Amino acid sequence: MRRRGLALVLAGVVAVLAAGGYSLLRPVRLDATAIAPEGSGDAARGERLFWAGGCVSCHASEATDRPVLSGGAPLVTPFGTFHGPNISPDPEHGIGRWTLADFANALQRGVDPEGRNLYPAFPYTSYARMTPGDVADLHAFLKTLPPSTADAPPNDLPFPFNLRIALGLWKALFLHPEPVATLAADVPEPVRRGRYLVEGPGHCGECHTPRTLGGAGGLDLSRWLAGGPAPEGDGRIPNITPGGPTADWSEDDLVTYFETGFTPEFDSVGGSMVEVQHNLARLQKDDLAAIAAYLKVVPPIPDAADAK
The missing domain is CATH 1.10.760.10 (Cytochrome c-like domain)
Structure with a gap:
């Protein structure tokens, strides 16, 4: 009986640890109250944010007034090679079917519509500080750009960097949306x-x-x-x-x-x-x-x- 009881206790401990581990590793989305209403974005304001965010540098081969966001040059790092995906409004190859909630969760929490963790080569740890209104405006502007049917190559990452599940723990440690610099109350x-x-x-x-x-x-x-x-x-x-x-x-x-x-x-x-x-x-x-x-x-x- 003692062995059976010990086995039950150990099984309970394993279950608790497994549940705790899953809670750290699972993708975490924004609360619905942190997302602006669908369709509320203003494309004219969003263009300003587009250039401030440098989206074209990773997602286009040329920085024209109306860039085609089919993916840019590869980012070669010590951890592998990353490829910026197609974020044009094409519904099949880009993000044309993404809702504002889909876009906000990718931009500010690093979670795609399928619930997968995104790599922090996409700087969502900074974009997490954007206001809901600005996220909506940026989304509205992206929808005005030319669609593209091109598919960017997949990331080329060696083990263990190709394991997305570990990104949940990375984000738990390093995704902090609050401002970095503390400013005085009377700062201009x-x-x-x-x-x-x-x-x-x-x-x-x-x-x-x-x-x-x-x-x-x-x-x-x-x-x-x-x-x-x-x-x-x-x-x-x-x-x-x-x-x-x-x-x-x-x-x-x-x-x-x-x-x-x-x-x-x-x-x-x-x-x-x-x-x-x-x-x-x-x-x-x-x-x-x-x-x-x-x-x-x-x-x-x-x-x-x-x-x-």
Whole structure:
């Protein structure tokens, strides 16, 4: 009887652990109250967010006024090769049949309509900070772009990175929708707008902040925007806090750089920042000024030793 009782206890413990493990690994969707009403988005406002979010860089081969979002260049990383999928409004090959709820859950929780976890090469950890209205506006704009019947290649990831189930635990550890930088109560509104653009749709921290767990984890928020290894594994993304190489740049210098790609020293933008700058140049000047204002108030962090 004792053995039978012990077996029952052990079975109960295993069941509890299994249930707890499943709760950590399962895809978690947004609460319905966190999603704007279907059809409420405004495409004109959504275009602004489209360029702020840099969608074209991963999902199109060319940044035209009406890009075809059939998938862009492969992202080759130390963990494998990722391919941005077709997000054009084609109903079969793109996201034409996605509801706003489908879109919001993919964009802000990394869960596709079939309930699968998406890889964080798609920066949903930043998009999670977007407002429901802005998500609806972006969705509305995407529906106005040309449809494409092209299919992007599947991701090419070795074991164990090809196991999507582990992404549930990754998100439990690293998906945090609250703002990163704490701002004073009396900070000017443009700084708050800049924080939203940088930390949310602009997802600047995804490249300009180092990651934990040897690059496989979430962002190291103690070194927010302080630069880190390039996602492709070759080179380094610069420190953009007031403690880095842009420390002497004024807000106007930053805005000029966003608009033209030229630094105060008359050098020009290079590397992966070229596409980012082209996207930023399409924003309104007040958005660029807000981004610059925010970048001048984030905590200054000296460059890491390995960056010098």
